[in-house]
Amino acid sequence: MVVGEIAEAVDLLVVGAGPAGYTAALHAARRGRDVTLVDRDGTDGVGGVCLRVGCIPSKALIELADLGARAAAAGLGLAAPDLGAFQARKRAIVAELTDGIRSMLGGADVRVLGGELRFTRPDQAVVRTPDGRAAFVEFRDVVLATGSRPTVLPGLVPDGQRVLDSTGALDLAELPAAVAVVGAGYIGVELGTALAKLGAAVTLVEAAGRVLPEIDAALVRPVARRLAQLGVAVLTGAAAGEHRDGLLHVRQGEQETAVKADVVIVAAGRVPNTDQLGLDRLGVTPGPDGRIPVAPDRTVRPHVAAIGDVSPGPALAHKGYAEAPVAVDALCGERVAFQPAAVPAVVFGDPEIATVGLTAAAARAEGLDPVVTTVPMAANGRALTLGAPHGTVQLVTEAGTGVVLGLHVAGPHASELVAAGTVAIEMGATALDLADTIHVHPTVSEQVQEAAKVAVRRAQAPRDSATRRIQ
Amino acid sequence: MAPLTLNVCNVTFLTCRGLAVAEIVFRLPDVGEGLAEAEVVEWLVSPGAAVRADQPVVTVETAKAQVELPAPADGTIRELARAVGDMVPVGEPLFVLETAAATVPATRNRVLAAPSTRRLAVEHGVDLTTLTGSGPNGRIVPDDVMAAVAAPLKPEPEPEPEPVVQQAPVDTPDTEVRPLRGLRRQTAKAMTAALAVPHITEFREVDATELERAHALLRGDAAARGARLTLLPLLVRVLVAALRRHPELNATFDPDRAELTVHRRLHVGIATATRDGLVVPVLRDAGPRGVPGLGREIARLVEAARERTLTPRDTTGATFTVSNFGSYGTWLGTPLISPPQVAIAGFGRVRDAVVPVDGAPAVRRVLPLAVAADHRVLDGADLGAFVATLERLVTQPLLLLGEDG
Numbered sequence: 001m002v003v004g005e006i007a008e009a010v011d012l013l014v015v016g017a018g019p020a021g022y023t024a025a026l027h028a029a030r031r032g033r034d035v036t037l038v039d040r041d042g043t044d045g046v047g048g049v050c051l052r053v054g055c056i057p058s059k060a061l062i063e064l065a066d067l068g069a070r071a072a073a074a075g076l077g078l079a080a081p082d083l084g085a086f087q088a089r090k091r092a093i094v095a096e097l098t099d100g101i102r103s104m105l106g107g108a109d110v111r112v113l114g115g116e117l118r119f120t121r122p123d124q125a126v127v128r129t130p131d132g133r134a135a136f137v138e139f140r141d142v143v144l145a146t147g148s149r150p151t152v153l154p155g156l157v158p159d160g161q162r163v164l165d166s167t168g169a170l171d172l173a174e175l176p177a178a179v180a181v182v183g184a185g186y187i188g189v190e191l192g193t194a195l196a197k198l199g200a201a202v203t204l205v206e207a208a209g210r211v212l213p214e215i216d217a218a219l220v221r222p223v224a225r226r227l228a229q230l231g232v233a234v235l236t237g238a239a240a241g242e243h244r245d246g247l248l249h250v251r252q253g254e255q256e257t258a259v260k261a262d263v264v265i266v267a268a269g270r271v272p273n274t275d276q277l278g279l280d281r282l283g284v285t286p287g288p289d290g291r292i293p294v295a296p297d298r299t300v301r302p303h304v305a306a307i308g309d310v311s312p313g314p315a316l317a318h319k320g321y322a323e324a325p326v327a328v329d330a331l332c333g334e335r336v337a338f339q340p341a342a343v344p345a346v347v348f349g350d351p352e353i354a355t356v357g358l359t360a361a362a363a364r365a366e367g368l369d370p371v372v373t374t375v376p377m378a379a380n381g382r383a384l385t386l387g388a389p390h391g392t393v394q395l396v397t398e399a400g401t402g403v404v405l406g407l408h409v410a411g412p413h414a415s416e417l418v419a420a421g422t423v424a425i426e427m428g429a430t431a432l433d434l435a436d437t438i439h440v441h442p443t444v445s446e447q448v449q450e451a452a453k454v455a456v457r458r459a460q461a462p463r464d465s466a467t468r469r470i471q
Numbered sequence: 472m473a474p475l476t477l478n479v480c481n482v483t484f485l486t487c488r489g490l491a492v493a494e495i496v497f498r499l500p501d502v503g504e505g506l507a508e509a510e511v512v513e514w515l516v517s518p519g520a521a522v523r524a525d526q527p528v529v530t531v532e533t534a535k536a537q538v539e540l541p542a543p544a545d546g547t548i549r550e551l552a553r554a555v556g557d558m559v560p561v562g563e564p565l566f567v568l569e570t571a572a573a574t575v576p577a578t579r580n581r582v583l584a585a586p587s588t589r590r591l592a593v594e595h596g597v598d599l600t601t602l603t604g605s606g607p608n609g610r611i612v613p614d615d616v617m618a619a620v621a622a623p624l625k626p627e628p629e630p631e632p633e634p635v636v637q638q639a640p641v642d643t644p645d646t647e648v649r650p651l652r653g654l655r656r657q658t659a660k661a662m663t664a665a666l667a668v669p670h671i672t673e674f675r676e677v678d679a680t681e682l683e684r685a686h687a688l689l690r691g692d693a694a695a696r697g698a699r700l701t702l703l704p705l706l707v708r709v710l711v712a713a714l715r716r717h718p719e720l721n722a723t724f725d726p727d728r729a730e731l732t733v734h735r736r737l738h739v740g741i742a743t744a745t746r747d748g749l750v751v752p753v754l755r756d757a758g759p760r761g762v763p764g765l766g767r768e769i770a771r772l773v774e775a776a777r778e779r780t781l782t783p784r785d786t787t788g789a790t791f792t793v794s795n796f797g798s799y800g801t802w803l804g805t806p807l808i809s810p811p812q813v814a815i816a817g818f819g820r821v822r823d824a825v826v827p828v829d830g831a832p833a834v835r836r837v838l839p840l841a842v843a844a845d846h847r848v849l850d851g852a853d854l855g856a857f858v859a860t861l862e863r864l865v866t867q868p869l870l871l872l873g874e875d876g
Contacts, residue, residue, distance in 0.1 A: 336594070402608075
């Protein structure tokens with residue numbers, strides 16, 4: 001440190017104002033800590049990727065596209081959605097949410113500082129503010145919550161015009177005629193489905209053998225069928241190459257195809273933002289995947305904690321929300337642990353896929369004896385009235401005890417249904433508990449209860465279940 | 472016999488003549504004493520024998536107790552993986568049981584407990600995987616956690632000894648090599664660990680005339696009820712009172728984290744000589760107990776130590792240790808601290824001695840005592856203050872009447 005640079009003393013520093021970071025800042029302030037929250041974009045950065053340019057904008061777009069598609073399916077003529085008007089509506093939603101958080105941060109006396117932060121010492125960092133100044137801070141405790149950014153593929157670097165990342169895709173003010181989406185994971189499938197419903201010709205380019213390769217094939221089937229119905233072309237086992245003159249060059253084994261694409265959206269995963277923070281100066285070493293190894297209480301070492309997309313586990317906002325108070329309490333000297341029984345995950349495709357807990361294969365790998373009960377969505381009255389009787393409910397229970405190990409749903413409102421499964425798993429509930437719980441008729445949630453009832457009936461016929469297990 | 476949780480078996484399903492069968496590899500469970508291994512003492516069944524669930528299969532000896540390990544399910548013993556006399560590390564296979572699949576208990580790596588219960592467990596430092604829940608399917612409820620809070624404090628795992636490169640000793644006509652086993656081996660390890668603690672020790676001879684008088688009175692009272700009362704319970708009572716005034720000695724120290732944990736509850740280790748060697752059973756929650764209660768508990772623990780029937784709970788979690796070396800005639804010695812504890816008190820044999828009383832020689836009953844403390848966390852002044860309190864209470868035991876229970 002150069003003489004003359006006086007470091008300002010900070011009690012608890014939070015780096016990154018996304019879901020994990022702002023939650024940590026608020027929790028720490030409520031605990032009476034003096035909190036400074038640093039984000040690259042200052043107060044504009046509050047809410048992070050999720051609220052500003054990720055989950056929230058994408059759900060708004062998905063809702064708009066789905067509304068149009070359902071109206072058309074119901075025989076209602078609707079004008080083609082206007083993406084320009086959508087952008088205004090999206091901005092209003094984002095502003096309402098982030099203004100709310102900004103006012104909470106203000107009310108809690110959290111100081112928000114804008115600029116790029118780099119650590120200089122185990123207890124110091126420098127923040128380069130947008131106006132070119134360098135502010136030095138000396139902190140007692142620090143929470144790392146810098147999140148992640150989209151993976152950039154060589155040859156397909158986002159330019160904001162023809163090649164876009166997910167953020168750019170959600171900023172489209174005009175619908176491109178032809179879109180290629182590189183990566184058919186959850187982000188690619190969500191964006192591809194929405195753009196196809198809005199009227200674009202969409203091609204999904206996926207390196208693996210099918211869309212949503214990380215999700216059980218039985219759950220993905222209705223989504224794949226719906227993509228086909230929407231006219232979405234799916235290229236699997238495919239590597240995206242160059243984008244030139246409105247064509248994306250794709251290689252599938254020996255074969256090379258040119259896909260018509262006015263716009264290419266790259267959705268090939270995310271990488272944690274841990275490479276430009278000077279973590280070595282902080283005395284923190286990320287793992288080979290860029291994630292920071294943490295203890296159960298989310299601390300990396302005394303006075304340093306890491307949460308959200310930079311800590312191991314799924315890169316999901318709700319995981320970050322849950323980790324934030326644990327990390328802060330740990331830094332305040334409490335004995336705590338981040339110990340969810342399960343972290344639910346959702347794909348907002350058509351239909352939605354939601355999954356929580358163990359699949360049968362994962363349960364077996366843990367040495368458990370799972371029983372899988374599957375009931376189709378087609379048998380559900382409410383799903384029929386929604387015009388969406390597609391999908392399935394998969395309940396995974398433990399043989400013998402009936403303890404709920406996992407709930408996996410493809411179908412309408414799956415993203416909401418999964419909450420019931422999460423509560424069941426957290427509470428150690430059994431299939432009988434779910435079967436004996438009254439669910440509202442007519443709702444899609446009855447299908448979860450139905451699966452539980454079937455599981456109970458099967459368990460009461462031991463001969464059947466014994467046969468099943470041998471197979 | 473120590474209660475055991477059977478969380479260390481591997482289950483493989485096989486299909487045999489159209490019947491579902493499973494093979495359970497039974498591994499040496501962690502018996503909760505912080506011990507890494509046990510010695511196979513006796514096989515109670517032969518290969519091929521049919522066993523019922525919970526039927527004892529093998530007796531193993533850890534440093535602290537002999538334990539019978541039961542079959543986890545009905546079935547047939549297919550293989551005994553170890554011979555009598557083998558040292559088996561925790562987690563290594565002991566025997567293989569073949570069983571009908573339907574009767575195999577699920578191996579639960581998962582803990583069934585609501586989020587609020589899990590939070591409670593973390594707050595209190597309770598490892599839920601070691602608990603058996605009282606709820607349905609073994610679900611752990613808050614009461615189970617609070618019951619476990621009263622259970623053993625986990626001793627620090629012993630660091631692996633540095634490998635020493637030297638020629639293995641062999642028997643010669645002039646020598647006999649005796650491998651250390653069980654308790655002896657454990658004592659050797661513990662004493663090596665004690666060597667890493669920088670001890671400071673204070674010695675003092677204190678006038679125990681009044682304490683002995685109190686002892687004589689109480690002993691008579693106890694005898695009238697058919698009980699035997701030694702001096703040790705009184706000495707423990709005195710220690711309890713002194714530790715209340717100097718809680719920093721009732722502590723455990725973690726040098727890696729540079730953290731001292733001061734314990735509000737007082738679990739006193741009672742160093743006990745047995746036929747097989749030194750055992751230190753733990754008198755839990757000595758704080759609220761009166762002298763007769765302390766006496767009964769000490770008698771039970773010493774008896775169990777000599778019979779080798781101590782449970783893991785009886786041998787772990789001491790926060791302070793007492794060595795009553797006077798009971799085998801020692802005048803005074805240097806007690807060794809058992810880490811992570813930070814102090815130990817040793818009492819010698821009470822004897823007649825000529826001491827000056829008001830400037831004139833007088834014969835008094837004198838108790839030699841030595842208290843050692845870990846100099847990393849305590850200084851001579853702390854130690855001196857504690858010993859001064861001890862002396863005051865020993866010389867004037869009536870002061871104990873002023874103690875809150």
